[in-house]
Amino acid sequence: MSAIDIRHLDVWFGTGAQRADAVKDVSFQVADGESFGLVGESGSGKSTILRAIAGLAPTWSGEMAVAGETLGPSRSKDFYRKVQMVFQDPYASLHPRHTVDRVLSEAMTLHGVPDIDTRIGRLLDDVGLGAGFRFRFPHQLSGGQRQRVAIARALACDPQILLLDEPTSALDVSVQAEILNLLADLRRDHDLTYVMVSHDLGVVGHLCERIAVMKEGRFVEVLGVDEMRLLEAQDPYTRHLLESSVHSVR
Numbered sequence: 049m050s051a052i053d054i055r056h057l058d059v060w061f062g063t064g065a066q067r068a069d070a071v072k073d074v075s076f077q078v079a080d081g082e083s084f085g086l087v088g089e090s091g092s093g094k095s096t097i098l099r100a101i102a103g104l105a106p107t108w109s110g111e112m113a114v115a116g117e118t119l120g121p122s123r124s125k126d127f128y129r130k131v132q133m134v135f136q137d138p139y140a141s142l143h144p145r146h147t148v149d150r151v152l153s154e155a156m157t158l159h160g161v162p163d164i165d166t167r168i169g170r171l172l173d174d175v176g177l178g179a180g181f182r183f184r185f186p187h188q189l190s191g192g193q194r195q196r197v198a199i200a201r202a203l204a205c206d207p208q209i210l211l212l213d214e215p216t217s218a219l220d221v222s223v224q225a226e227i228l229n230l231l232a233d234l235r236r237d238h239d240l241t242y243v244m245v246s247h248d249l250g251v252v253g254h255l256c257e258r259i260a261v262m263k264e265g266r267f268v269e270v271l272g273v274d275e276m277r278l279l280e281a282q283d284p285y286t287r288h289l290l291e292s293s294v295h296s297v298r
């Protein structure tokens with residue numbers, strides 16, 4: 049069974065004359081352990097797809113089956129253990145007055161994870177920080193270290209799927225590659241499935257096996273990362289996108 053199976057997804061905001069159709073008739077499947085990328089220009093609907101999966105888009109239609117659950121208007125508590133989101137901006141996604149210890153223990157307490165103490169140490173090792181970071185506050189961390197904490201929080205309850213929304217675009221270029229390598233290692237070591245949004249074809253090419261190119265709410269084309277590297281796109285819009293970022297995809 050696919051980790052993610054989405055059919056004919058429409059997502060819209062507002063009603064009547066105010067209605068904005070953000071995602072239009074999008075279908076895709078992501079296999080267990082696969083990494084699937086969403087790319088396209090700003091406003092094309094990439095983040096809205098992640099938000100719809102996570103239950104953060106109020107109005108949608110179509111069918112979504114994710115982590116073994118057929119999704120309706122609400123999500124089960126266990127869904128939020130199995131499916132975790134990592135956001136672009138670790139500055140905004142961490143509470144400024146909560147220590148790393150508190151950030152990591154809160155979700156585990158909520159989901160009844162046993163032996164939280166030992167687990168926090170292991171999580172900090174897994175994301176390359178180590179126990180010395182346990183009682184630090186976000187303002188005592190660099191941008192890359194904060195994103196490592198956000199990733200550790202996402203991993204805390206042993207999820208199956210990570211929804212990654214531009215996870216490196218707020219970081220210095222020198223740090224971006226470190227975080228991408230970390231995400232690649234974690235996927236392998238924790239048997240994770242990823243859906244990742246990025247503006248940057250190089251980033252997606254580094255981490256994903258397949259990518260969907262989006263424009264104005266629709267999928268223009270889904271292609272494998274090898275086709276992407278060889279610039280073998282069928283659709284003119286995809287070809288234009290690839291050719292304009294040829295240095296980053298090869």
Ligand SMILES: Nc1ncnc2c1ncn2[C@@H]1O[C@H](COP(=O)(O)OP(=O)(O)OP(=O)(O)O)[C@@H](O)[C@H]1O
Nearest residue numbers: 061068069070088089090091092093094095096097
């Ligand atoms: N809460 C909202 N209310 C109204 N319109 C919204 C809302 N969120 C998103 N939209 C609209 O939905 C469309 C898709 O937005 P979305 O953020 O998914 O695009 P994106 O491809 O992720 O863009 P970016 O790369 O800039 O984040 C845009 O036209 C956006 O203005």
